[in-house]
Amino acid sequence: MKLPGPRGAVSGALIDVLAAEATTLPAGRAPDDDEDLQLALFVCYELAYRGWDGVDDAWEWNPALLGLRAELEGHFEAGLRELTGPPVAVDPADVPHLLAEVVAADDGPSLSGYLRGRASYAQFREFVIHRSVYHLREADPHSWAIPRLAGRPKAALIEIQADEYGGGVTSRMHQELFKQTMRWFGLDLTYGTYVDSVGAPTLAVNNLMSFFGLHRRRRGAILGHLAAYEMTSSLPNRAYGNGLRRLGGDAGATAFYDEHVEADAVHEQIAAHDLCGSFAAAEPELAGQVLWGARCALAVDACWGREVLAAWQDGRSALRD
Numbered sequence: 001m002k003l004p005g006p007r008g009a010v011s012g013a014l015i016d017v018l019a020a021e022a023t024t025l026p027a028g029r030a031p032d033d034d035e036d037l038q039l040a041l042f043v044c045y046e047l048a049y050r051g052w053d054g055v056d057d058a059w060e061w062n063p064a065l066l067g068l069r070a071e072l073e074g075h076f077e078a079g080l081r082e083l084t085g086p087p088v089a090v091d092p093a094d095v096p097h098l099l100a101e102v103v104a105a106d107d108g109p110s111l112s113g114y115l116r117g118r119a120s121y122a123q124f125r126e127f128v129i130h131r132s133v134y135h136l137r138e139a140d141p142h143s144w145a146i147p148r149l150a151g152r153p154k155a156a157l158i159e160i161q162a163d164e165y166g167g168g169v170t171s172r173m174h175q176e177l178f179k180q181t182m183r184w185f186g187l188d189l190t191y192g193t194y195v196d197s198v199g200a201p202t203l204a205v206n207n208l209m210s211f212f213g214l215h216r217r218r219r220g221a222i223l224g225h226l227a228a229y230e231m232t233s234s235l236p237n238r239a240y241g242n243g244l245r246r247l248g249g250d251a252g253a254t255a256f257y258d259e260h261v262e263a264d265a266v267h268e269q270i271a272a273h274d275l276c277g278s279f280a281a282a283e284p285e286l287a288g289q290v291l292w293g294a295r296c297a298l299a300v301d302a303c304w305g306r307e308v309l310a311a312w313q314d315g316r317s318a319l320r321d
């Protein structure tokens, strides 16, 4: 993936260093704004996924870069706590039903309702561009949790992830299914192509998963994040599929969404009970973190959804330039 363009002093200096056009990382400097923060964090995190074209893989574990990343994470976490409050200790036995309460209390905007009934072809295409940043690596951030678990929660996570990865069949991988949707819209299927096109809220959605997934100490939060996603997926995906059919989308175009209607009705139960419930029983001190992860997932997604809908309601594009 090509290094993106800068969005401020910190992301600019970081990108210059990775591109070997400068030597000093922007440590100790506050990001200019959320665009600068989220892009800089995204650039740091991508080194742990598929990396950047022309950038030495060794940067992933460079101590100075990790120091900068920790500073950026401090800013990100402060924002998350403003949005959702801190993790609160709960009885581990209550985790599955508290997750259901968190999901039921979600007051995010109904992007799915808009896409089902009203979105234009151009707006749906923009939605797909935004979502491509995640869906082309769907499931990867949650896979970081696998080696950090044992026994029943590990088996439950594997059961979900195996479906996400198509049971080992390339064409069934959700990452691959999404390419069919992108192809129908005539989009570039290359991983990461649209990072430059999306704003901070989209990058934050992705950064949240890496912020949880890359740190073993946040293993509870990444599981709660996954549960929130699985528990809020089935109905919106039905709406996305129907919206795309309304616009003339064929079976290939809607396959990604149709697949999630059935799969996530099952994943929802596995995630709440077998995964998060048994994890909380095994590591009761992290039970509250599971719920915090779920709250953060929904809150950060809601910020993104509000931004996209607001742009469309103003008659603007939801993409950068």
Ligand SMILES: [Fe+2]
Binding pocket: 138, 164, 174, 260
């Ligand atoms: Fe999926």
Ligand SMILES: [Fe+2]
Binding pocket: 160, 164, 230, 263, 264, 267
């Ligand atoms: Fe799923």
